[in-house]
Amino acid sequence: MTARRRLATAAALLLGLGAAQAAPPAPCRVAGLPHELLCGSLSRPLDPSRPEATRFDLHYLVVPALARRKLPDPVFLLAGGPGQSAIALAPSLMPVFARLNNRRDIVFVDQRGTGRSAPLDCDEPAVQPLAEAADTGKQLQRLAECRERLVRRPHVKEAAGLGFYTTTLAMQDLDAVREALGAERINLVGASYGTRAALEYQRQFPRAVRRSVLDGVAPPDMVLPASAGVDAQAALDALFAACAAEPACARQWPALRQAWDGLLASLPRSATVADPLTGRSESFMLTRDMALAAVRAPLYVPALASTLPAAIQAAAQGRVEALVALGTSLARRGAPGLSTGMHFAVICAEDMPRLGAAAVPQARDFGAGLAPLYEQACASWPRGAVPEAFYTVGESATPVLLLSGGIDPATPPRHAQRVADALGAKARHVVIPNAGHGQLGSGCVPDLLFRFIAADDEAQALALDAACATSIPRPPAFVPPGSEAPR
Structure with a gap:
């Protein structure tokens, strides 16, 4: 072999290695974090079966361990x-x-479809008018426009490209980040939908998992739109029940459920309130769906839910400002960095195909919950392929903490308990009652x-x-100053 040919061969090998290996993350700064961090990205195929076709940059952030x-x-x-x-x-x-950061790196990966990783955001306005925020027809129209x-x-x-944003493919991306960082095993911390992602990662790459923490477990077989009504x-x-058992709340609002029933029976009705996010006065039709959304949002946070008795009673008496302000402002703000397109790409592919196989339970007030909205939204949304094994949870070889x-x-705990039973002896389910x-x-x-x-x-x-967590008490009902019922 001539010297020129040997040089060409060596160069080809180096180029090949460079294509297979990711560049190391580079120093960067992130607003809200005081120290220098490491930012990286990997080139990933949108469709793993066609790696030569469309690719995207998967972005991740590493907060380096403080200890040497x-x-x-x-x-x-x-x-x-x-x-x-x-x-x-x-x-x-x-x-x-x-x-944990004292001795371990903390890694944040923008899953495909979120953040800067081929985002499927809908570029929606930060604040929508109150009436539009609760109008199902307008929501579906905005979603259709976003899809286009x-x-x-x-x-x-x-x-068809919208079908490649499934949890299964996203966890293959996550494992590519693990490999790029040179970690043999990792610890997973999943929150809400992130628990489903963690379970899918563990299903595909069990040997790469050391410990898992699942907070607010959303199992792969949950069928979110079907369970939303009964869980709310x-x-x-x-x-x-808590209000009836708490002396101050029961004394202040002895017929709270009846007041709620009366409010629902009076809807729809016209209302005029100052928008809690803009301060502008808006007139709209207060619907049953809007009232249900208004109470559902603060139920996520017990400290906020403690204000619901006063807001419900006032709304039943015709003063809807507190209920609208409490509920719709939270729902309209949404989650930080939420990508609406990616949300529907996942739910339409993973949950909706199983909705028809299971009857949607009817809740007393919430009815079929979110099922009708998602059925309409997903009817025209391209659905990705989901392997049947995705919906199974096998026995875990490593410890899993479920919260x-x-x-x-x-x-609620009923979903996590089903997962804990499937995971077996190395699963620990902690329920924090309040x-x-x-x-x-x-x-x-x-x-x-x-x-x-x-x-x-x-x-x-x-x-x-x-015990330090399970003994946390429920916040007492908030009684507005000056409105206390006589003892």
Whole structure:
């Protein structure tokens, strides 16, 4: 072989290695985080069966461990939604991971379709008029217009491209980040939909998982639109029961459920209120769907739900301002960095095909919940392929900590218990009776998270004492000053 040929061969090998290996993440800054971080990206195929076709850049953020002698197993955060940007959540979640970050890298990956990873955002206005926010017809129209815009984006190109944003493919992307970072095993922390993603990662790559924490478990077989009504109803019924059992609340509102029933029976009716987000006065028709959405949103957070008795009573008496302000402002703000297109890409592909096989349970007030909306939205949304094995949860070879809020209106304990039973002996399910949706930042839970992942021994991790969390009381009902009922 001539010298020129040897040089050409060596160059070809180097180029080949360069194509297979990702560039290391580079120093960067992120607003809301004080220290220098590492930002990276990987080129990923939209369709793994055609790696030479459409590709996109998968973005991730690494918060380096503070200790020089760090541990080799980083912590990966899997965001909720579906549709949240993990990187957008980093500033608010890093206090939760502070102790773990002493010796472990914390990694935030923007799942395909979110953040800067081929986003499927709908470019919706930050604030929509009150009437439009609760108008199903307008929501479906906006979604259809969004779909038409998305199919023209480079990382979609055609309607079929929207079918490549499934959880299964996203977890293959996540494993590519693990490999790029050189981690043999990782710890997973999933929140809400992120728990479904974590379970799918563990199904595909069980040997790469050291520990998993699932907060607010949304199993792969949950069929979100079908369960939304009954789960929200259970949380609302618990609110009424808590008020009846609390002397001050029962004295102030002795007929709270009847007041709620009377409010629903009076709808629809015209209302004029100041928009809580803009301050502008708006006149609209207050519908049953708007009232249900207004109570469902604060049920996620018990501290906010404590204001619902006063708001419901006032609305039943014709003063709807507090209920509208409490509920619709929360619902319209949405989750940080939520990608609406990616949300529907996941739900339409993974949940809706199973909706027809299971009758939608009818809740007392919430009826069929979100099922009618999603049925209409998904009727024309391209659906990705989902392997049947996706819907199964097998026995876990490594410890899994499941966290549930007892009054969670979205992912109550019944879903997590089914998963814990399937995961087997190495699963530990902790129910916090008076908590709502999402426990990572609540009370002593960050310490539980640290001790579970940091424990060297698996038995020690699973024997975690969670009494500091399970004993958290429910916030008492808020009684507006000056309105106390006579004793």
